[in-house]
Amino acid sequence: MTENAVPAAPSVFRNTSFLRLWTGTTASGLAMWALPFVLGLAVLERSITAVELGVVLATRTAGFLAAVPVAGVLADRHSRRAVVFWSCVTAGVATPMIAVGMGRSLLLMAVAATIVGAGQGACRPAFQALVAEVVPEQGRQQANAATTLAIRVTTLVAPSLTALASLLLDARALLAVTAVAWLCAALVPPKGSAGQPRPAIARTGLVAEFADGIREARRHPWMLAGLGALTAVIATGYSATAVLLPLISRDRYGTEAVLAAATTAHTLGALAGAVLIARWRPRAAGWAALAGLGCYASIPLGLLVPVHPVVLVGAYAVAGIGIELFNVPWFTAIQREVEPAKLARVSSLDFLLSYGLAPVGLALIAPALGRFGESAVLAGCVAVCLAAPAAAALVPSSRGFRRTP
Structure with missing residues (x-):
């Protein structure tokens, strides 16, 4: 077989479980990439200042980095579908709190952004591991390509969609829309097809398990x-x-x-x-x-x-x-x-x-x-x-x- 020859294989989009997972991943990516642009519109509306924007984005990043290693351990301990659900629900619930804090409390905005970032970070390793559970090995490269394709399209269209939506909605309402996207990401993905059950982990603490x-x-x-x-x-x-x-x-x-x-x-x-x-x-x-x-x-x-x-x-x-x-x-x-x-x-x-x-x-x-x-x-x-x-x-x-x- 030559280097470029590829055996015929059914599209991963015929796999209903992967289609649901792909939809959830896309929804989470849309919510994640839309947030900075929505907050940028809030600066233009004078709902927040440029300094407040910087603080909110920085605390979101801090929450993301803090949650990623913890989420990796939890996703190996428990159902990866459950980790996706709770992390996306957490981000979805915290997102409107940023809107509540606009013009009232920078502390509330920062805390809410930290929680949103934690939800974003927590769902990443779980989504990645779910691909291996719902897609057979021979289809995973196509599945990963489809996922990254969706993420790239999201990064391309999120600013334009946000700008168009801003003609009808203010920044607070747009934050509510991103919260809905997070809830979609929480509810749509499937359970992992546990055809190959994972062995139970002897729990020795988060740090020890991450070190493993x-x-x-x-x-x-x-x-x-x-x-x-x-x-x-x-x-x-x-x-x-x-x-x-x-x-x-x-x-x-x-x-x-x-x-x-x-x-x-x-x-x-x-x-x-x-x-x-x-x-x-x-x-x-x-x-x-x-x-x-x-x-x-x-x-x-x-x-x-x-x-x-x-x-x-x-x-x-x-x-x-x-x-x-x-x-x-x-x-x-x-x-x-x-x-x-x-x-x-x-x-x-x-x-x-x-x-x-x-x-x-x-x-x-x-x-x-x-x-x-x-x-x-x-x-x-x-x-x-x-x-x-x-x-x-x-x-x-x-x-x-x-x-x-």
């Missing part, structure tokens, strides 16, 4: 290498995008249109990558995924070199394609290789390190710019985005994202 998940991850050298590469790329490439793209768009090109075009191209590229990897099965799946991750170097490289705006936009599209060529095989391999009883904990470790440490990169890039200058920082980001995946590929088991090379 870390030990499981350490059993897979490819996972540690890939997670290190992913963390490094997000901490540098993502930081360059978030901090320097707006400045370069304004100062080099004299228009914010480049900023909008580049971020849109990144999302469209990710959509194309998800469609491609839904059916492509490279023989060296891990190496192909790590090569895709290395494509993120095109972003800081495009920001470093004074290229035509079209070239910069194209660099963002390439990075978007590459990140999904990594994400989908990565999630699929974790679901295949990790012990089912520890899958949620390993997934929570993945989220915690890769995306949880992204704010550290954002916090460090500003002082780095002041100390070393824009060109040196961008060159360093290019080097990290190329070197980290290449170093991960040197681990023998990284070739196929399997413990046995």
